[in-house]
Amino acid sequence: MSKNTVLITGGAGYIGSHTAVQLITQGSKVIVLDNLCNSNAEVLNRIHSITGIRPEFVKGDILDRGCLDKMFAKYSIDSVIHFAGLKAVGESTQIPLAYYQNNVTGTLVLCEAMAAAGVKTLVFSSSATVYGEDAPVPYIETMPRGKTSNPYGTSKAMVEQLLTDLCKSDPEWSVALLRYFNPIGAHPSGLIGEDPKGIPNNLMPFISQVAVGKRKELSIFGNDYPTDDGTCERDYLHVMDLADGHLAALGCLSDGGVHIYNLGTGSGTSVLEMVNSFQDVTGVEVPYSFAPRREGDLPAFWADASKAEKELGWKASRTLDEMMADTWNWQSKNPNGYDD
Ligand code: NAD
Ligand code: UDP
Numbered sequence: 001m002s003k004n005t006v007l008i009t010g011g012a013g014y015i016g017s018h019t020a021v022q023l024i025t026q027g028s029k030v031i032v033l034d035n036l037c038n039s040n041a042e043v044l045n046r047i048h049s050i051t052g053i054r055p056e057f058v059k060g061d062i063l064d065r066g067c068l069d070k071m072f073a074k075y076s077i078d079s080v081i082h083f084a085g086l087k088a089v090g091e092s093t094q095i096p097l098a099y100y101q102n103n104v105t106g107t108l109v110l111c112e113a114m115a116a117a118g119v120k121t122l123v124f125s126s127s128a129t130v131y132g133e134d135a136p137v138p139y140i141e142t143m144p145r146g147k148t149s150n151p152y153g154t155s156k157a158m159v160e161q162l163l164t165d166l167c168k169s170d171p172e173w174s175v176a177l178l179r180y181f182n183p184i185g186a187h188p189s190g191l192i193g194e195d196p197k198g199i200p201n202n203l204m205p206f207i208s209q210v211a212v213g214k215r216k217e218l219s220i221f222g223n224d225y226p227t228d229d230g231t232c233e234r235d236y237l238h239v240m241d242l243a244d245g246h247l248a249a250l251g252c253l254s255d256g257g258v259h260i261y262n263l264g265t266g267s268g269t270s271v272l273e274m275v276n277s278f279q280d281v282t283g284v285e286v287p288y289s290f291a292p293r294r295e296g297d298l299p300a301f302w303a304d305a306s307k308a309e310k311e312l313g314w315k316a317s318r319t320l321d322e323m324m325a326d327t328w329n330w331q332s333k334n335p336n337g338y339d340d
Contacts, residue, residue, distance in 0.1 A: 005029040005076055006250070007119075009062055009110065010083030011055065012039035014194045015125065015180075018187060018243040019081060021050050026247060030055040031075050033062070034084065038197060040338035046191040062106040065113055072117035079121035079253070080114060081246055082107065085155075088201055089129075089296065092152035103155035104162070111166060120173045123249050126160055128181050128235075128262070128301060129153035137268075140304040141179075141260045149296050160260075167258045174256050176249040181235035181264030181303050183242045185323040186330035193330030194239075195337030203274060204236070204323075208331035211284045218286055220271050222293035227300050233268035235302035238318035238326070248314035264303025265316040281324035 006023055010016045011032030017039075020030050024047070032044070032055045041057070048054040056075065060067035062084045071077075085103040086092065092099040107124070114120065130153065131139045132146015148154045160177050167173045184204040186193030199215075200206045209215045223230040245263040253259070269277075275286050309315045334340050 004078040005031065007031045007033060007071070007075070007077045007080045008083065009033045009080065010085065012036060012041065012043045013083055015183060015239060015242060016081075016083040017043045017047060017192045018239045019083075019246045020047055020055055021187060021192070022240070022243045022247055024051040024053050024055065031058065031071070031077065032056065033058045033060055033071065035059065035061045038086070040195065042338040043192060046338075050187060050189055050191055062110045063101070065109050068110065068113035069116065072113060072119065077117070077119050079123070079250055080110070080119060081123045081250070082110060083125045085125070087152065089150050089152045090201060092150050092155070096151035099151045099155050100158075103152075104158050107159045107162060111163075120170070121250075121253050122163070122173070123176045123178060123246055123253070124159065124163060126177045126179045127153065127156045128179050128264070128303065130157045130160060130179060131301070133298065135301075137301045138266065138304040139179075139262060139301060141262060141307050164258050167256070171256045174253040175258045176253055177258060177260045178245060178249060179260065179262050180242060181237055181262070183239045184236050185238040185240065185318070185326040187240065188326050188329070190326075190329040190333040193327070193334065195334075203271060204327055207275060207278050207286055208327050210286050211278065211282065211328065212331050212335045214335065216287070218275065218288040219291035220275075220288050221291055221297060223290045224293075225299040227270055229270050229272045231271035232297055233270045233300035233302070235264040235266070235268055236274070236320065236323060237263065237265050237316045238323050241316040241318050245308065245312070245314050248308070248312040252312050259311075261308040261312065262303040262305050263308060263314075263316075264305050266303055266305040268300055268302040269320060277320050278324045278328070281321050282328045284328070
Protein backbone atom coordinates (compact mmCIF):
# COMPACT_ATOMS: atom_id res chain seq x y z
CA MET A 1 0.00 0.00 0.00
CA SER A 2 1.29 3.44 -0.84
CA LYS A 3 2.21 5.87 1.92
CA ASN A 4 -1.04 7.58 2.83
CA THR A 5 -2.88 8.96 5.81
CA VAL A 6 -5.82 7.07 7.26
CA LEU A 7 -8.20 8.32 9.94
CA ILE A 8 -9.42 5.46 12.14
CA THR A 9 -12.52 6.38 14.14
CA GLY A 10 -12.81 4.06 17.13
CA GLY A 11 -9.16 3.19 16.61
CA ALA A 12 -8.55 2.57 20.32
CA GLY A 13 -11.10 -0.25 20.30
CA TYR A 14 -10.71 -3.96 19.67
CA ILE A 15 -10.81 -4.19 15.87
CA GLY A 16 -9.59 -0.62 15.29
CA SER A 17 -6.37 -1.15 17.27
CA HIS A 18 -5.48 -4.29 15.31
CA THR A 19 -6.20 -2.49 12.06
CA ALA A 20 -4.01 0.43 13.19
CA VAL A 21 -1.11 -1.98 13.75
CA GLN A 22 -1.48 -3.52 10.30
CA LEU A 23 -1.79 -0.13 8.58
CA ILE A 24 1.26 1.29 10.36
CA THR A 25 3.23 -1.86 9.57
CA GLN A 26 2.37 -1.41 5.89
CA GLY A 27 3.64 2.17 5.92
CA SER A 28 0.47 4.24 6.33
CA LYS A 29 0.24 7.20 8.66
CA VAL A 30 -2.58 6.63 11.15
CA ILE A 31 -4.71 9.13 13.06
CA VAL A 32 -6.86 7.59 15.79
CA LEU A 33 -10.05 9.40 16.82
CA ASP A 34 -11.76 7.90 19.86
CA ASN A 35 -13.76 9.19 22.80
CA LEU A 36 -12.57 6.20 24.87
CA CYS A 37 -16.14 5.35 25.94
CA ASN A 38 -15.33 1.65 25.46
CA SER A 39 -11.53 1.61 25.34
CA ASN A 40 -8.37 2.64 27.15
CA ALA A 41 -5.62 5.04 26.08
CA GLU A 42 -3.03 2.42 27.12
CA VAL A 43 -3.72 0.74 23.78
CA LEU A 44 -1.72 3.54 22.10
CA ASN A 45 1.38 2.60 24.10
CA ARG A 46 0.88 -0.99 23.07
CA ILE A 47 0.54 -0.08 19.38
CA HIS A 48 3.79 1.86 19.80
CA SER A 49 5.49 -1.18 21.37
CA ILE A 50 4.42 -3.43 18.49
CA THR A 51 5.13 -1.12 15.57
CA GLY A 52 7.74 1.35 16.91
CA ILE A 53 5.36 4.14 15.91
CA ARG A 54 2.77 5.93 18.03
CA PRO A 55 -0.31 6.86 16.02
CA GLU A 56 -1.53 10.45 16.29
CA PHE A 57 -4.36 10.41 18.81
CA VAL A 58 -7.33 12.76 19.00
CA LYS A 59 -9.59 12.24 22.00
CA GLY A 60 -12.90 13.28 20.56
CA ASP A 61 -16.36 12.29 19.47
CA ILE A 62 -17.66 11.63 15.96
CA LEU A 63 -20.73 13.63 16.97
CA ASP A 64 -18.57 16.73 17.52
CA ARG A 65 -18.48 18.49 14.15
CA GLY A 66 -16.08 21.17 15.42
CA CYS A 67 -13.57 18.53 16.52
CA LEU A 68 -13.86 16.73 13.17
CA ASP A 69 -13.37 19.93 11.17
CA LYS A 70 -10.25 20.81 13.17
CA MET A 71 -8.85 17.34 12.63
CA PHE A 72 -9.44 17.37 8.87
CA ALA A 73 -7.83 20.84 8.72
CA LYS A 74 -4.79 19.72 10.73
CA TYR A 75 -4.00 16.43 9.01
CA SER A 76 -4.02 15.72 5.32
CA ILE A 77 -6.33 12.70 5.53
CA ASP A 78 -6.81 10.52 2.44
CA SER A 79 -9.38 8.02 3.72
CA VAL A 80 -11.39 7.00 6.76
CA ILE A 81 -12.00 3.63 8.38
CA HIS A 82 -15.03 4.07 10.58
CA PHE A 83 -15.23 1.75 13.59
CA ALA A 84 -16.60 4.17 16.19
CA GLY A 85 -19.97 3.14 17.55
CA LEU A 86 -21.78 1.27 20.27
CA LYS A 87 -22.01 -2.49 19.80
CA ALA A 88 -23.82 -4.31 22.61
CA VAL A 89 -26.97 -5.91 21.22
CA GLY A 90 -28.72 -6.30 24.59
CA GLU A 91 -27.89 -2.77 25.72
CA SER A 92 -29.25 -1.40 22.44
CA THR A 93 -32.73 -2.63 23.39
CA GLN A 94 -32.47 -0.71 26.72
CA ILE A 95 -31.08 2.58 25.37
CA PRO A 96 -32.03 2.64 21.68
CA LEU A 97 -31.73 6.41 21.33
CA ALA A 98 -28.06 6.31 22.38
CA TYR A 99 -27.46 3.66 19.71
CA TYR A 100 -29.17 5.61 16.92
CA GLN A 101 -27.44 8.81 18.08
CA ASN A 102 -23.93 7.31 18.15
CA ASN A 103 -24.13 4.92 15.24
CA VAL A 104 -26.44 6.72 12.80
CA THR A 105 -26.16 10.42 13.66
CA GLY A 106 -22.45 9.94 14.39
CA THR A 107 -21.87 8.53 10.91
CA LEU A 108 -23.94 11.31 9.36
CA VAL A 109 -21.90 14.01 11.10
CA LEU A 110 -18.68 12.24 10.11
CA CYS A 111 -19.77 12.11 6.46
CA GLU A 112 -20.69 15.79 6.48
CA ALA A 113 -17.26 16.68 7.85
CA MET A 114 -15.60 14.39 5.30
CA ALA A 115 -17.53 15.97 2.43
CA ALA A 116 -16.62 19.46 3.61
CA ALA A 117 -12.95 18.43 3.72
CA GLY A 118 -13.14 16.71 0.32
CA VAL A 119 -12.36 13.26 1.78
CA LYS A 120 -14.70 10.77 0.12
CA THR A 121 -13.20 7.34 0.71
CA LEU A 122 -14.72 5.39 3.59
CA VAL A 123 -14.62 1.85 4.95
CA PHE A 124 -17.52 1.10 7.28
CA SER A 125 -17.83 -1.58 10.01
CA SER A 126 -21.09 -3.29 9.22
CA SER A 127 -22.21 -6.64 10.50
CA ALA A 128 -23.65 -9.97 9.41
CA THR A 129 -26.65 -9.01 11.52
CA VAL A 130 -27.99 -6.91 8.60
CA TYR A 131 -28.96 -10.14 6.79
CA GLY A 132 -31.75 -10.35 9.34
CA GLU A 133 -33.55 -13.15 11.09
CA ASP A 134 -34.82 -15.20 8.15
CA ALA A 135 -31.90 -15.33 5.71
CA PRO A 136 -30.73 -18.76 4.51
CA VAL A 137 -27.09 -19.73 5.17
CA PRO A 138 -24.49 -19.12 3.97
CA TYR A 139 -25.09 -15.37 3.80
CA ILE A 140 -24.10 -13.86 0.46
CA GLU A 141 -23.84 -10.20 -0.47
CA THR A 142 -26.47 -10.46 -3.24
CA MET A 143 -29.18 -11.16 -0.65
CA PRO A 144 -31.25 -8.17 0.41
CA ARG A 145 -30.86 -6.84 3.92
CA GLY A 146 -33.39 -8.57 6.17
CA LYS A 147 -35.50 -7.76 9.19
CA THR A 148 -33.19 -6.80 12.06
CA SER A 149 -34.28 -7.70 15.57
CA ASN A 150 -32.65 -5.02 17.74
CA PRO A 151 -31.66 -1.32 17.55
CA TYR A 152 -27.96 -2.18 17.15
CA GLY A 153 -28.64 -4.24 14.01
CA THR A 154 -31.11 -1.68 12.72
CA SER A 155 -28.52 1.09 13.20
CA LYS A 156 -26.06 -0.85 11.00
CA ALA A 157 -28.72 -1.35 8.31
CA MET A 158 -29.64 2.35 8.45
CA VAL A 159 -26.01 3.41 8.02
CA GLU A 160 -25.62 1.03 5.08
CA GLN A 161 -28.60 2.74 3.45
CA LEU A 162 -27.35 6.23 4.31
CA LEU A 163 -23.97 5.49 2.71
CA THR A 164 -25.58 3.89 -0.34
CA ASP A 165 -27.73 6.99 -0.90
CA LEU A 166 -24.69 9.22 -0.44
CA CYS A 167 -22.74 7.33 -3.10
CA LYS A 168 -25.69 7.50 -5.50
CA SER A 169 -25.83 11.27 -5.03
CA ASP A 170 -22.13 11.88 -5.66
CA PRO A 171 -19.94 9.55 -7.74
CA GLU A 172 -16.80 10.85 -6.02
CA TRP A 173 -17.64 8.82 -2.92
CA SER A 174 -16.12 5.32 -2.64
CA VAL A 175 -17.47 3.26 0.24
CA ALA A 176 -16.88 -0.30 1.41
CA LEU A 177 -19.51 -1.86 3.66
CA LEU A 178 -17.68 -4.66 5.43
CA ARG A 179 -20.03 -7.16 7.01
CA TYR A 180 -18.08 -8.81 9.80
CA PHE A 181 -18.93 -12.23 11.10
CA ASN A 182 -17.48 -13.09 14.56
CA PRO A 183 -14.01 -11.66 15.16
CA ILE A 184 -11.99 -13.24 17.98
CA GLY A 185 -8.30 -13.65 18.87
CA ALA A 186 -5.63 -11.06 19.43
CA HIS A 187 -2.35 -9.80 18.06
CA PRO A 188 0.21 -12.63 18.44
CA SER A 189 2.41 -10.41 20.65
CA GLY A 190 -0.27 -10.54 23.38
CA LEU A 191 0.05 -6.75 23.72
CA ILE A 192 -3.37 -5.85 22.34
CA GLY A 193 -6.65 -7.76 22.42
CA GLU A 194 -10.31 -7.60 23.34
CA ASP A 195 -10.95 -5.88 26.67
CA PRO A 196 -14.70 -5.76 27.34
CA LYS A 197 -15.87 -3.59 30.20
CA GLY A 198 -17.88 -5.54 32.82
CA ILE A 199 -19.39 -8.94 32.09
CA PRO A 200 -18.57 -9.97 28.50
CA ASN A 201 -21.55 -10.37 26.19
CA ASN A 202 -19.58 -12.35 23.63
CA LEU A 203 -18.55 -15.97 23.80
CA MET A 204 -14.77 -15.79 23.33
CA PRO A 205 -13.94 -13.22 26.02
CA PHE A 206 -16.28 -15.06 28.37
CA ILE A 207 -14.41 -18.33 27.78
CA SER A 208 -11.02 -16.70 28.31
CA GLN A 209 -12.16 -14.91 31.48
CA VAL A 210 -13.41 -18.22 32.91
CA ALA A 211 -10.06 -19.78 31.99
CA VAL A 212 -8.10 -17.02 33.73
CA GLY A 213 -10.23 -17.37 36.87
CA LYS A 214 -12.20 -14.12 36.62
CA ARG A 215 -15.52 -15.93 36.15
CA LYS A 216 -16.68 -19.22 37.62
CA GLU A 217 -18.22 -20.95 34.64
CA LEU A 218 -19.51 -20.41 31.15
CA SER A 219 -23.25 -20.61 30.56
CA ILE A 220 -23.90 -22.11 27.15
CA PHE A 221 -27.09 -20.53 25.91
CA GLY A 222 -29.18 -23.40 24.55
CA ASN A 223 -28.32 -27.00 23.62
CA ASP A 224 -31.51 -27.81 21.75
CA TYR A 225 -30.85 -25.96 18.50
CA PRO A 226 -31.19 -27.83 15.19
CA THR A 227 -27.39 -28.15 14.82
CA ASP A 228 -25.11 -31.21 15.06
CA ASP A 229 -24.46 -30.85 18.81
CA GLY A 230 -27.47 -28.66 19.67
CA THR A 231 -25.44 -25.47 20.31
CA CYS A 232 -25.36 -22.41 18.05
CA GLU A 233 -22.91 -22.16 15.16
CA ARG A 234 -21.09 -18.97 14.13
CA ASP A 235 -18.35 -18.03 11.68
CA TYR A 236 -15.40 -17.02 13.91
CA LEU A 237 -12.50 -15.26 12.23
CA HIS A 238 -9.15 -14.05 13.57
CA VAL A 239 -9.13 -10.31 14.28
CA MET A 240 -5.78 -10.05 12.42
CA ASP A 241 -7.44 -11.46 9.31
CA LEU A 242 -10.29 -9.01 9.79
CA ALA A 243 -7.79 -6.14 10.12
CA ASP A 244 -6.10 -7.26 6.90
CA GLY A 245 -9.51 -7.23 5.21
CA HIS A 246 -9.71 -3.47 5.85
CA LEU A 247 -6.36 -2.90 4.19
CA ALA A 248 -7.48 -4.99 1.22
CA ALA A 249 -10.74 -3.03 0.93
CA LEU A 250 -8.97 0.32 1.17
CA GLY A 251 -6.56 -0.75 -1.55
CA CYS A 252 -9.43 -1.50 -3.94
CA LEU A 253 -11.57 1.60 -3.28
CA SER A 254 -10.80 3.83 -6.21
CA ASP A 255 -13.68 3.50 -8.62
CA GLY A 256 -16.54 5.13 -6.71
CA GLY A 257 -19.79 3.65 -5.46
CA VAL A 258 -20.69 1.21 -2.73
CA HIS A 259 -18.99 -2.16 -2.43
CA ILE A 260 -20.27 -4.78 0.00
CA TYR A 261 -18.08 -7.58 1.34
CA ASN A 262 -18.62 -10.35 3.85
CA LEU A 263 -15.55 -10.86 6.01
CA GLY A 264 -15.70 -14.36 7.47
CA THR A 265 -14.05 -17.75 6.99
CA GLY A 266 -16.96 -19.44 5.24
CA SER A 267 -17.61 -22.09 7.88
CA GLY A 268 -19.43 -22.40 11.17
CA THR A 269 -18.23 -23.66 14.56
CA SER A 270 -20.52 -24.56 17.44
CA VAL A 271 -20.26 -23.22 20.99
CA LEU A 272 -19.26 -26.66 22.27
CA GLU A 273 -16.60 -26.98 19.58
CA MET A 274 -15.25 -23.57 20.63
CA VAL A 275 -14.97 -24.67 24.28
CA ASN A 276 -13.31 -27.96 23.33
CA SER A 277 -10.91 -26.27 20.94
CA PHE A 278 -9.88 -23.71 23.59
CA GLN A 279 -9.26 -26.49 26.13
CA ASP A 280 -7.27 -28.59 23.62
CA VAL A 281 -5.04 -25.70 22.51
CA THR A 282 -4.40 -24.14 25.93
CA GLY A 283 -4.64 -27.15 28.23
CA VAL A 284 -6.83 -25.03 30.53
CA GLU A 285 -10.21 -26.34 31.61
CA VAL A 286 -13.33 -24.22 31.04
CA PRO A 287 -16.17 -25.32 33.34
CA TYR A 288 -19.57 -24.84 31.71
CA SER A 289 -23.22 -25.62 32.13
CA PHE A 290 -26.17 -25.41 29.80
CA ALA A 291 -28.57 -22.50 30.25
CA PRO A 292 -31.75 -21.45 28.44
CA ARG A 293 -31.49 -19.96 24.96
CA ARG A 294 -30.55 -16.26 24.78
CA GLU A 295 -33.34 -14.17 23.28
CA GLY A 296 -32.68 -13.18 19.68
CA ASP A 297 -29.92 -15.75 18.98
CA LEU A 298 -30.10 -17.45 15.59
CA PRO A 299 -29.24 -21.17 15.44
CA ALA A 300 -26.46 -20.97 12.87
CA PHE A 301 -24.96 -18.65 10.27
CA TRP A 302 -21.75 -18.25 8.38
CA ALA A 303 -20.44 -16.30 5.41
CA ASP A 304 -20.10 -17.00 1.76
CA ALA A 305 -16.70 -15.29 1.68
CA SER A 306 -15.94 -15.82 -2.00
CA LYS A 307 -16.59 -12.23 -3.16
CA ALA A 308 -13.85 -10.75 -0.95
CA GLU A 309 -11.45 -13.38 -2.18
CA LYS A 310 -12.29 -12.79 -5.83
CA GLU A 311 -12.39 -8.99 -5.78
CA LEU A 312 -10.07 -8.02 -2.92
CA GLY A 313 -7.71 -10.99 -2.96
CA TRP A 314 -8.52 -11.39 0.75
CA LYS A 315 -9.10 -14.71 2.47
CA ALA A 316 -9.12 -15.51 6.18
CA SER A 317 -6.00 -17.61 6.67
CA ARG A 318 -5.50 -18.01 10.42
CA THR A 319 -6.80 -21.26 11.96
CA LEU A 320 -9.16 -21.81 14.88
CA ASP A 321 -6.14 -23.09 16.87
CA GLU A 322 -4.34 -19.78 16.27
CA MET A 323 -7.47 -17.87 17.35
CA MET A 324 -7.52 -19.85 20.61
CA ALA A 325 -3.76 -19.59 21.25
CA ASP A 326 -3.68 -15.84 20.58
CA THR A 327 -6.77 -15.19 22.73
CA TRP A 328 -5.14 -17.05 25.61
CA ASN A 329 -1.77 -15.36 25.11
CA TRP A 330 -3.49 -11.97 25.45
CA GLN A 331 -5.80 -12.93 28.33
CA SER A 332 -3.16 -14.74 30.40
CA LYS A 333 -0.65 -11.87 30.02
CA ASN A 334 -3.34 -9.24 30.73
CA PRO A 335 -5.85 -10.82 33.13
CA ASN A 336 -7.44 -7.42 33.73
CA GLY A 337 -7.07 -6.18 30.18
CA TYR A 338 -5.43 -2.77 29.83
CA ASP A 339 -6.08 -1.98 33.51
CA ASP A 340 -3.16 -4.14 34.72
P1 NAD B 1 -15.03 -1.45 20.39
O1 NAD B 1 -16.09 -0.99 21.31
O2 NAD B 1 -13.85 -2.16 20.96
O3 NAD B 1 -14.49 -0.22 19.51
C1 NAD B 1 -15.30 0.89 19.18
C2 NAD B 1 -14.53 2.13 19.60
O4 NAD B 1 -15.30 3.28 19.25
C3 NAD B 1 -14.27 2.22 21.09
O5 NAD B 1 -12.89 2.47 21.31
C4 NAD B 1 -15.12 3.40 21.58
O6 NAD B 1 -14.50 4.09 22.64
C5 NAD B 1 -15.22 4.22 20.31
N1 NAD B 1 -16.42 5.06 20.19
C6 NAD B 1 -17.72 4.69 20.39
N2 NAD B 1 -18.54 5.73 20.15
C7 NAD B 1 -17.75 6.78 19.77
C8 NAD B 1 -18.01 8.12 19.39
N3 NAD B 1 -19.25 8.59 19.37
N4 NAD B 1 -16.97 8.92 19.06
C9 NAD B 1 -15.69 8.45 19.10
N5 NAD B 1 -15.39 7.18 19.47
C10 NAD B 1 -16.40 6.36 19.80
O7 NAD B 1 -15.74 -2.36 19.27
P2 NAD B 1 -15.10 -3.30 18.17
O8 NAD B 1 -15.41 -4.70 18.52
O9 NAD B 1 -13.71 -2.90 17.87
O10 NAD B 1 -16.05 -2.92 16.94
C11 NAD B 1 -15.72 -1.90 16.01
C12 NAD B 1 -16.87 -1.70 15.05
O11 NAD B 1 -17.15 -2.94 14.40
C13 NAD B 1 -18.17 -1.26 15.71
O12 NAD B 1 -18.82 -0.32 14.87
C14 NAD B 1 -18.98 -2.53 15.79
O13 NAD B 1 -20.35 -2.29 15.78
C15 NAD B 1 -18.53 -3.24 14.54
N6 NAD B 1 -18.69 -4.70 14.60
C16 NAD B 1 -18.08 -5.40 15.63
C17 NAD B 1 -18.25 -6.77 15.72
C18 NAD B 1 -17.61 -7.57 16.84
O14 NAD B 1 -17.98 -8.72 17.02
N7 NAD B 1 -16.66 -7.03 17.59
C19 NAD B 1 -19.03 -7.45 14.75
C20 NAD B 1 -19.63 -6.70 13.72
C21 NAD B 1 -19.44 -5.33 13.66
N1 UDP C 1 -22.83 -17.68 23.93
C1 UDP C 1 -22.93 -18.52 25.01
N2 UDP C 1 -22.55 -18.04 26.24
C2 UDP C 1 -22.07 -16.79 26.42
C3 UDP C 1 -21.95 -15.93 25.29
C4 UDP C 1 -22.35 -16.41 24.06
O1 UDP C 1 -23.37 -19.65 24.90
O2 UDP C 1 -21.75 -16.40 27.57
C5 UDP C 1 -23.23 -18.17 22.60
C6 UDP C 1 -24.34 -17.36 21.97
O3 UDP C 1 -25.59 -17.89 22.36
C7 UDP C 1 -24.07 -17.54 20.49
C8 UDP C 1 -22.55 -17.73 20.40
O4 UDP C 1 -22.12 -18.06 21.73
O5 UDP C 1 -24.67 -18.73 20.04
C9 UDP C 1 -21.82 -16.49 19.93
O6 UDP C 1 -22.26 -15.41 20.72
P1 UDP C 1 -21.63 -13.97 20.58
O7 UDP C 1 -22.42 -13.06 21.49
O8 UDP C 1 -20.16 -14.05 20.79
O9 UDP C 1 -21.86 -13.61 19.05
P2 UDP C 1 -23.22 -13.31 18.24
O10 UDP C 1 -24.36 -13.90 19.00
O11 UDP C 1 -23.30 -11.83 18.17
O12 UDP C 1 -23.03 -13.95 16.91
